[in-house]
Amino acid sequence: MEVEQNQACTELLQLVIDGQATKEQHQELMKHLEECESCREEYLLSKVIKESLKSHVKANGTPKDLVNSIQNKISDTAASIK
Ligand SMILES: [Zn+2]
Numbered sequence: 001m002e003v004e005q006n007q008a009c010t011e012l013l014q015l016v017i018d019g020q021a022t023k024e025q026h027q028e029l030m031k032h033l034e035e036c037e038s039c040r041e042e043y044l045l046s047k048v049i050k051e052s053l054k055s056h057v058k059a060n061g062t063p064k065d066l067v068n069s070i071q072n073k074i075s076d077t078a079a080s081i082k
Helices: 007-017 023-035 037-055 063-080
Strands: none
Touching: 007 023, 007 037, 023 037, 023 063, 037 063
C-alpha cells in the first residue's frame, strides 16, 4: 500500500496533539483521520502516550481500551460534521 505522508496533514496533526489547533482545525483533522490511516495511527499513538503519562492507564485499563475509545471518539466527531 502506498501512503504518501502529506506534509500538511502532519502539521495539522501536530497542532492538535499540542493542543494549539483551532476548533475548525481539530474537526478538519478528525475528518481527515477517517481517510488517512497513517495519520490516524500517528494520532492514536500520540494520544495513548499522552494519556498514559497523564493518568497511569496501567491501573484501570489497557492501552488497547484507550485506543478503542479514542477511535470511537474520532468516528463520532467525524460523523457529526458530515
Ligand atoms: Zn494524513
